[in-house]
Amino acid sequence: MKPFDYSRLDSPDALSPLGAGKFLAGGTNLIDLMKHEIETPDALVDVTRAGMKEISQQPDGSIRIGSQITNTDLAANSDVRxxxxxxxEALLWGATQQLRxxxxxxGNFLQRTRCQYFYDTARACNKRDPxxxxDAMKGLNRFHAILGASSSCIAVHPSDMAVAMAAxxxxxxxxxxDGVERRIPASELHRLPGDAPERDHVLENGELIMAVDLPASPPRLxxxxxxxxxxxxxxxxxxxxVALDLDDGRMSNVRIALGGVAHKPWRASRAETALEGQMPSREMFLKAMKEEMSEAQGHGHNDFKIDLLPRVVAGVLRDLTAPERNGDRT
Amino acid sequence: MHAMHPLRITVNGQEHRADIDPRRSLLDFARDSLNLTGPKKGCDHGQCGACTMIVNGRRINSCLSLAVSHEGDEVTTIEGLAEGSDLSALQRAFVEHDAFQCGFCTPGQICSATALLDELKEGLPSVVSSPDKLAEMDEEIRERMSGNLCRCGAYNNIVAAISSVAGDKS
Structure with a gap:
């Protein structure tokens, strides 16, 4: 591992350009990447003692999650559950108890791709070395992107949590x-690779994630x-x-976000629009997803995802809209 | 120049102070500086769980954590589980159920399982739990122990050992 300076941030108010360095939170991905010398920061700023550890209800009914809440504590929170x-569910589907x-x-939002060519410093990778x-393009790309990729990168974002956050x-x-705060929709935090795949997200250098807000009144299913x-x-x-409501048997507030298929959590807005106001049926689910997949592109080993994904979404929609389940959840 | 960094940390009830290279993992600090060689360096990348320690009540992969970031923390390693020569209930269960062959992963397995029992008491969910109740205990144990690999494949006996202490909480 390359040497680095270590410092601790006591509070977000203490952020300064002078203290700039890479933020260290749980470190489960960053330290691994530093061991591989894929990440080589000159300085680490430990933000785990800078507060941001509350989950609180806001006056408008939304829930604010401090950025230093662990995946374990977020998954177990009674309001969230x-x-x-x-x-x-997404958090618990991810990683292991030790990692969560x-x-x-x-940190979960800002973890980096697990593309094996990104990790292998003996292989070509535009994300690691612009x-x-x-090498993924013609390599073993079973895990790679089918939506929104570019000729320079077909890596996917690995997070489960971020997919749920997008939905x-x-x-x-x-x-x-400089102290300026901003709000970024979770589905717009990450970017598509285009010709700059080294940039995973839209944050600026030294920009700290303070919290995440979950809007009030989410879809019920x-x-x-x-x-x-x-x-x-x-x-x-x-x-x-997937999140939606049923209104007199018709689907409403339909939100679908997809993981493992793009450089970012992929909001399936075409499918959402196609399903809104419709009666649930397998034909309708598959038709909507077919629309979503109209520009999907495989790279050989991952072609199967183009067939698999609509079926997975249709299965989730079927289970959520099945009358027996709906009756159970009043 | 990259400075050494002061660290104050409590391991198995004993406070330690040291000046350390910030690159040092918690695992290397325990093994090399404190001579606590129970925690093992299996993969050194958070994939095998042989390095599992309990920090402030939560199990973590000590190989993926910088020692310097544990200022003031309370750490328990496998060496801290027995009371003198009295093994913990889980340690006894691993012996009784023949829950290891080579033993390399065992310190991590037992630390992990020790924390698992506390997580069950605390009501922490797993992905196999239903919203209001646990799955069958063996299924919960298999899911919750998925961060600890055993190359000898002693999994059946590991599950039996943990299950014998966890009882039937489902």
Missing amino acids: QNYPVLS NKATTG GSGC LDAEVLTRKV QSYRKIRDRSSYAFAVVSAA
Whole structure:
């Protein structure tokens, strides 16, 4: 590991350009990347003792989650389990208990891709080494993107949590080094690779995630489904976070976010629009997803995702809208 | 120049002070500086769980944590579980159920399982739990122990050992 300076942030108010460095929270991904010398920061600023550890209800009914809340504590929170179950489920589908105990809400968003060519410093990777090429494109790309990729990068964002956050219309609250705060929709925090895949997200250098807001009155029916290669501790091949209401039997407030398929959690807005106001049926689910997948592109090993994904989403929608389940959840 | 950093940390009830290289993992600090060689360096990347320690009541992968970030923390390693020569209930259960072969992963398995029992008491959910109740205990244990690999494949006996102490809480 390359040497670095270590300092601790006592409070977000103490952020300053002079103290700039890479933020260290749970470190479960960052320290791993530093061991591989894929991340080589000159300085680490430990933010785990800077507060931001509350989950609180806001006056407008929204829930504010401090960025240093661990994945374990967020998944176990009673408000989250009751009103935002898709978020609790997504967190519990991820990683292991040891990792969830360390990983934080802010850090989970900012974890980096697990593309094996990004991790292998002997291979070409535009994300790790801009301009070097992409060995995934013609390599073993079973886990790679089918939506929104570019000729420079087909990596996917690995988070489960961020997919649920996107489906819940969560907003990320940040503070820049100059003290200016801003709110970023969770589904717009990450970017598509384009010709700059080295940039995972839209945050500026030194911009700190302070908290995440979950809007009040989320859709009542929610579920997260993850397809993975072993029954625990594996990243998603594909995943889907779905939230909706049923209004006289018709689907409303439909939100679908997809994981394991793009450089960011993918809001399936075409499918959402196609389903809004419709009666639930398998034909309708598949038709909506077909629309969503109209520009999907496989790269060989991952072609199967184009067929798999609509079926996964249709399965979640079927289970959520089945009358027996709906009756159970009053 | 990158400075050494002061650290005050309590491990198995004993306070330690040291000046350390910020790069040092909690695992390396315990093994090399404190001579606590129970926690093992298996993969050193958070994938195998052989390095599992309990920090402030929560199990973590000590290989993925910088020692310097544990200022003031209370750490328990496998060496801290027995009371003198009296093994903990889980340690006895691992012996009774023959829950290991080579033993390399065992310190991590037992630390992990020790924290698991507390998590069950606390009511922490797992992905196999229903909203209001646990799954069958063996299924909960298998899911909740997925961060600890055993290359000898002693999994059946590991589950039996933990289950014998956890009882039937489902």
